[in-house]
Amino acid sequence: MSSPVIAALHRYTHVESPTGDSRALAALAEMLEADAAAAGFHTAREPHPTGDHLIWTLRARDVAGAPLLFLSHYDTVWPVGTLAGMPWTVDGDAIRGPGVYDTKAGIAALLAAVAAVDGPHPELRVIVVADEEIGSPTATGLVRAEARRASAVLGMEPPHPGGDLKTGRRGSTRARIEVTGVEAHAALDPDAGANAIDELVDQLLRVRELGAGRPVLVNTGTIAGGGRTNVVAGQAHADLGLRFADPEDERVVLGELAALRPVRSRATVGTRLLSHRPTWQPDAAGDDLLARIAAIAAGIGQTLGGHPADGAADTNTTGALGRPTVDGLAPHGGGAHARTEWVSASGIAERTMLLTAVITGLHRTAPRC
Template structure:
């Protein structure tokens, strides 16, 4: 498994580089086909490369969901090469989330050898880190009619499964003004920087700590030269919410913004990107994971609520039972210290296989004396 992870990590795949993502998809497809015994369908949407394995001929019942794109630009591997030392593997994208893909390949490989994958779909997208602009529809189509979606994102701290994820909305607020010479006739201008500052403070005040709603202005730009009253200013806004009602409240408030300065304009673009993943969507699957972990002799998995979003938000928003954080145990997503603890890979892979089989209704993985138990035991 470590060798397979190394192959995926060494295939750099920054989301915005379509050619790099396509090259990465070739490696992911080759590794997956080797473990599953079948080639994936390559799905290209708006130039972005996604992979889909539909296993068996029966109706779709279980969706495994992951992505192979990363936030790391080309050349990151030179400074942060794939490495294995003292039980820890490192490299760009190892935790988020190429280890999770390898875990899915091996879990399904065990079940495939036992002819227990009929109705399983594995979908590996190539634009998750951008907000899944080209893959959202594909994800929701594949989830439709499934009993559950299992998301191979890295675990929360300590290996906890992610049972709650905040919803995400993304906006740009643009302030329009009128240019003028800053020294000769500043009063003839309308300062878009000042208007943007008024709007930024109003937007930041929309957060609600009690409800877990954060509204964070992020990237800010204004003006063109130091001696000109700015005619244009803009800033991005990142919104995270636990509740759909809060997502709607903030959306309405942002779209109701009005200019403060005479002659200024305000335009708001964007909106909700991912709905919240509520505990109601994950609780039943989490309890199943607890039961199966006990059967496999594993420590009971903890659960966590996190602010980050994933493609699991889409499946939960579509009414599909969803359990997230089933991938690697480690940390440092998007950071220099990104890493995976190797000792956590085999037991988590066994748990994933058990979940899939349980959801398919065969429910024999890990049963005393069964061939499936022997297979998952050897995997541990």
């Protein structure tokens, strides 16, 4: 089974691109920019030490108005070297390899769709983020600014199983609790110290209660602190992952987290957000955009639905802004972040066809003022 878009995905997969590995990301960025330029895009970058964000623009052709914004990312959760034990394979309709589903197939399908466009279309803007897998801490400002000037936002993350699109997402926040204590000799003068690790443990017991009675997920992901067993620990921290289904729960719980105060008089406690994706709830603008895309899909013989998702992505930011947003336009497959990751070869062809139709047809269905 071979096609230009699958050949492109093969090339992208073999350039491993874990989040934060600036050298690996730079190698894939050069490849993606070359392919984007070949598809007709003007390419630019927003540089960052941990990986540049890619900004592609295709000028409008006979369609006035605000641009159509596509969001994707080229970082993966897989470290360099994963290919050795998780190689590219094609077994019937299933293509396997690190990052094929989340979300290099989406990039390949989008570039193939743009290259196939033949007809009027609005300006296209594409943001390909370098740190999406850790919450886009350096990209969120760029995503927000681009969304504010877009007519609609189309997320190129994987869809629901079977291919349905995503019309909302749980809020997702990574937060760090940081504790400073007072160091002292643990045997000779322990009372002169204030143990930061003990303080952190007490704070984490409080954190367990933050979401009590609310549909909030709170996960303590990492803990670090101290240095020696004969020294009262002077520093400790814990990183939390929080998920929210409702903006009010999000507001309350993050407020309580920020209000944590030390149990020990000589300890200090602080919290800060490492990344924050606000809750994106379904709204009329998103429902209308989904209906328009579903109508375009029906016109080319595809059946498409949509509903909210549990996972978070950059579309949290745009949907929470109230911009018309739909996500999940990458090809279907499964096993995101797992060694069973796969993407459907026939799904790649279907999504490429759909994206081409959306690019040239969505402006015809826009509501008239």
